[in-house]
Every structure is written in C-alpha cells, then in structure tokens.
Amino acid sequence: MSGPSVPLILFTSCAAAVAAECAAEQGKFWEYADLLFADQKAYTRQDLETYAGTLSLDSSRFDACLTDGHTRGLVRQDVEEAARVGIKATPTLVINGRVIEGIPPPEKLASLIALEKQQAEKK
Numbered sequence: 470m471s472g473p474s475v476p477l478i479l480f481t482s483c484a485a486a487v488a489a490e491c492a493a494e495q496g497k498f499w500e501y502a503d504l505l506f507a508d509q510k511a512y513t514r515q516d517l518e519t520y521a522g523t524l525s526l527d528s529s530r531f532d533a534c535l536t537d538g539h540t541r542g543l544v545r546q547d548v549e550e551a552a553r554v555g556i557k558a559t560p561t562l563v564i565n566g567r568v569i570e571g572i573p574p575p576e577k578l579a580s581l582i583a584l585e586k587q588q589a590e591k592k
Contacts, residue, residue: 491534
C-alpha cells in the first residue's frame, strides 16, 4: 500500500483505518473513530497506539492487529472498492450507485433519497 505512487495522506488514512478495525476487534470502533476525527493529522504509529491506550485497549492485541496482514488486506479491499465505484474523497455517500462527495444538507439528502426511491419503485 505504501510506495511512491501513494500519497502520504492515503497512507496515513489507511493506517488509521487499520487501527480503527483493530479497535473494533475489541468493541471500540466508534470510540476510536471519534478520537481519529477529533485530532486529524498524519497518524504515526505512536499516535495510533496512544489512542488505543486512551481507550484502555489490550495493547498486545492491538499491536498484533496493526501488523496483521489480514486487517491491512481488509482495508486494502475497501480502498480498491472505493476506487472502483469512483470514490475519491471522504466523506462520500453512494445512493443506488450515485456518488455524492461531501455531506449534503439534510433537505437535499432527503430529496435525493426520495428521488432514488421513486426511481427504484418504477423498475
């Protein structure tokens, strides 16, 4: 996943995603995600481990998970799927194949969902 063609932001985002999956294994995905979003920066290994400590995660399990190829493979699959469907940024929503970058205002989101629902019912 790392290499000259992969921007640093993607690499650090993927590292953060792997760490969040590792936190999920200990039932703390959302709490960990909240910490990541509260302090968005280039996440070092030390940062990721500090967040785990803040949540009192089992450090041995967390560290083993960070280096586990399986967890990195899951995140890699997500990145590849995102690229396949045209997702280039976060946050991005996909509603019936329609890619929407950013979070639209609630009214617009509601109208998009209603429109997609109408179109689905016509089929």
